[in-house]
Amino acid sequence: xxxxxxxxxxxxxxxxxxxxxxxxxxxxxxxxxxxxxxxxxxxxxxxxxxxxxxxxxxxxxxxxxxxxxxxxxxxxxxxxxxxxxxxxxxxxxxxxxxxxxxxxxxxxxxxxxxxxxxxxxxxxxxxxxxxxxxxxxxxxxxxxxxxxxxxxxxxxxxxxxxxxxxxxxxxxxxxxxxxxxxxxxxxxxxxxxxxxxxxxxxxxxxxxxxxxxxxxxxxxxxxxxxxxxxxxxxxxxxxxxxxxxxxxxxxxxxxxxxxxxxxxxxxxxxxxxxxxxxxxxxxxxxxxxxxxxxxxxxxxxxxxxxxxxxxxxxxxxxxxxxxxx
Numbered sequence: 053x054x055x056x057x058x059x060x061x062x063x064x065x066x067x068x069x070x071x072x073x074x075x076x077x078x079x080x081x082x083x084x085x086x087x088x089x090x091x092x093x094x095x096x097x098x099x100x101x102x103x104x105x106x107x108x109x110x111x112x113x114x115x116x117x118x119x120x121x122x123x124x125x126x127x128x129x130x131x132x133x134x135x136x137x138x139x140x141x142x143x144x145x146x147x148x149x150x151x152x153x154x155x156x157x158x159x160x161x162x163x164x165x166x167x168x169x170x171x172x173x174x175x176x177x178x179x180x181x182x183x184x185x186x187x188x189x190x191x192x193x194x195x196x197x198x199x200x201x202x203x204x205x206x207x208x209x210x211x212x213x214x215x216x217x218x219x220x221x222x223x224x225x226x227x228x229x230x231x232x233x234x235x236x237x238x239x240x241x242x243x244x245x246x247x248x249x250x251x252x253x254x255x256x257x258x259x260x261x262x263x264x265x266x267x268x269x270x271x272x273x274x275x276x277x278x279x280x281x282x283x284x285x286x287x288x289x290x291x292x293x294x295x296x297x298x299x300x301x302x303x304x305x306x307x308x309x310x311x312x313x314x315x316x317x318x319x320x321x322x323x324x325x326x327x328x329x330x331x332x333x334x335x336x337x338x339x340x341x342x343x344x345x346x347x348x349x350x351x352x353x354x355x356x357x358x359x360x361x362x363x364x365x366x367x368x369x370x371x372x373x374x375x376x377x
Contacts, residue, residue: 057084146300149311
């Protein structure tokens with residue numbers, strides 16, 4: 053498996069060194085790496101809507117009232133993997149594990165309609181196979197500077213003093229510190245002068261179901277000379293994304309594969325647009341996938357030694373939404 057992907061990452065390097073614009077999609081385990089040059093995007097069945105790059109030519113009207121139902125697993129079922137995670141944390145094998153589930157959903161919207169009508173920083177519709185609407189940047193590379201914006205911690209915005217509560221919540225704060233630390237270490241593998249520019253910044257996210265506040269930070273560094281212009285090598289070094297994995301990475305990955313018991317596939321992978329100079333990429337979360345005729349929403353959250361089963365189960369369910377308003 054490795055050699056094929058290694059080849060794909062080298063191909064990404066070659067294209068970025070030649071300053072050829074392309075879009076790339078990499079699944080969670082870096083087992084599938086796909087590269088689309090600008091002129092190949094349309095015929096590939098990909099629809100992309102990023103802040104500075106979009107393939108959407110015209111807006112579509114949403115003719116119908118949205119029907120949206122989710123069928124989450126029971127707390128008992130959620131608890132099985134949750135306890136495996138917590139046991140590993142108690143044993144000191146990990147101190148943060150991102151535990152995710154897949155939930156059956158029913159809606160009268162097609163994946164394409166969800167793509168057109170959801171509001172998010174990053175949206176991709178992929179060949180009637182999956183759609184996502186992600187608020188989370190993975191890395192940006194601008195003029196040799198690399199930036200990442202880890203996002204960890206959400207709260208229902210209708211709660212009184214929600215933003216303050218989120219900022220001071222012990223568990224959310226610990227989780228945020230851990231991810232910032234992890235990503236600072238990750239960036240140090242490919243960059244020098246790595247520093248945290250902004251810490252615990254609160255963002256507002258509006259959705260059809262409820263409004264949320266999310267906590268993020270900003271970390272930056274200057275690409276090391278040997279990684280300059282080599283986008284494939286940078287991605288290969290940084291993946292899987294720390295914010296959706298946990299820490300330390302190798303052991304946490306083993307825990308996730310055992311506890312989740314399903315294949316994440318492209319969910320929590322990354323994709324991005326290289327414009328010939330700079331890169332904007334995102335983590336593929338807020339993710340709906342089609343298996344046969346059934347739709348599944350994949351969602352989850354970070355588990356630490358302070359996590360409570362009821363809260364984590366609730367957070368996993370809270371995230372099953374489409375930001376259409």
